[in-house]
Amino acid sequence: MSDNAILLTAMAVTAAQEPAKVSAVDRLVEQIRDLLRDRALVIGDALPTERELGELFQASRNTVREALQILKAYGIVEVRPKIGAVLSDRHEDAVRKLFAFQNDISPASFLDVQGYRKIVEVGIGDHIILHASAGDLANLDLVNSRILQVEGVDDAAHCDFAFHEALVMLAGNRTLLTNYRLLQPVITHIMRVGKAKRPVQIDTHQTHSEIIAALKARDRVAYAYLISRHLEYGQQFVGSENIRSARNG
Amino acid sequence: MSDNAILLTAMAVTAAQEPAKVSAVDRLVEQIRDLLRDRALVIGDALPTERELGELFQASRNTVREALQILKAYGIVEVRPKIGAVLSDRHEDAVRKLFAFQNDISPASFLDVQGYRKIVEVGIGDHIILHASAGDLANLDLVNSRILQVEGVDDAAHCDFAFHEALVMLAGNRTLLTNYRLLQPVITHIMRVGKAKRPVQIDTHQTHSEIIAALKARDRVAYAYLISRHLEYGQQFVGSENIRSARNG
DNA sequence: ATCCTGAATCTTGGTCCAACAAAAAGAAGG
DNA sequence: CCTTCTTTTTGTTGGACCAAGATTCAGGAT
Incomplete structure (x- = not known):
């Protein structure tokens, strides 16, 4: 045929x-x-x-x-x-906008998104450790440092997302990156809520640094542990009254 | 705030x-x-x-x-x-359609999509092994058996996708499942091309059975190996002349 | 009288036309 | 080079007609 x-x-x-x-x-x-x-x-x-x-x-x-x-x-x-x-x-923007359309963020979906991130960000560890160059990891440091220079919950959330996006980027898979970016509005909204509740950019920067250190040491176990803990951390600050609709987020 | x-x-x-x-x-x-x-x-x-x-x-x-x-x-x-x-x-259908819009499938993106699937389907292994019930795995057998009963490349591709979709479903993460489904047109197109080149539903069924067996034995290493090999298998049959646009796939 | 049936009518989306306002690009003039 | 005017093109409106489906209603059968 x-x-x-x-x-x-x-x-x-x-x-x-x-x-x-x-x-x-x-x-x-x-x-x-x-x-x-x-x-x-x-x-x-x-x-x-x-x-x-x-x-x-x-x-x-x-x-x-x-x-x-x-x-x-x-x-x-x-x-x-x-x-x-x-x-x-703007094709990808349109997809993202449409994807987020009419997406109310409930505590359940908060946990769901964090679970998705855990699967993805833990899963890419092996590939990053095997293929990321020293320059790639240095760039992660650069992205991470920006979070110390911004003011306000909104900018901090975007910097935080940029770090995790850079992480996913190092997996070297365009499809994965596209899918991860689809969730940007949802993820940054979650970050905003968390940071508004407890605005500690220093801690975020420190945790990210530890994650980068694990990658530099090519320690996949440490990376998996740190990224999992990092993603689970925010859950304690999220109650049902803290999440609202993320329309046009 | x-x-x-x-x-x-x-x-x-x-x-x-x-x-x-x-x-x-x-x-x-x-x-x-x-x-x-x-x-x-x-x-x-x-x-x-x-x-x-x-x-x-x-x-x-x-x-x-x-x-x-x-x-x-x-x-x-x-x-x-x-x-x-x-x-x-039809919101999700619209997202899927839009996502696949203007997406030409090159050999490069074929490898990319298979790489994405490897990250995801390997990554969910631990969760499935920890949380899937015997009934869940029996249901996998049921889905897998359908591939033996269909005629034609198109139906076989859909059954094949249904199996992998069921696998992702067992990860218990709605966000991941939604994202995976976004790729349905692309994935089924890839499957169609592969099966047209070499129509062996028996082999696919057998391989899927081995994967299910690994899950039933709660053997995460075997699962990771089998699913990786399964996803890498089709690459040898894909040349640049075999992949075309998947519009409205 | 009640129910079914089929035709007439009415509503509604699908498409087209003509017109005018607003905005921006391009031309003309200083 | 800057300003002004003209022209082109999109933005929006109102109206018109058609085809298809819903509704109504009259008429016949039971």
């Missing part, structure tokens, strides 16, 4: 579950996507104007606009008055 | 980065979202008609439609002709 046959099969399946109910707007979304690919446009390039798109694909300008709203929601294009629609690189 | 203060701060920040450039469509999206929350609508409930929404919020019907297209892209509502817009539970 050739790849083309596979693709045709897949297309037939998708066609079967959407039985010819294709609206003009959906068709336009596909056509515009194809246009982007065929012209090999890059980030920042401008699309044709709404009227041109309408004439090009035989659709009304309203239909074009509805299709562009969808592409905009997907972060594929950004549309500015007079400029028109330009190809955007 | 109270939680309310934190929320107000967060709102001020989001407001600051969107300096009063709120379009009528964006305003409508917010207003409709508020409407959903204020009326405490549940999945399946119908919104007012487009004309009513327009009158309610002093907007043209075209503007209402553009706002609805965004909500639809977000999976918040589903709009059926004559019925109108109804509250949808």
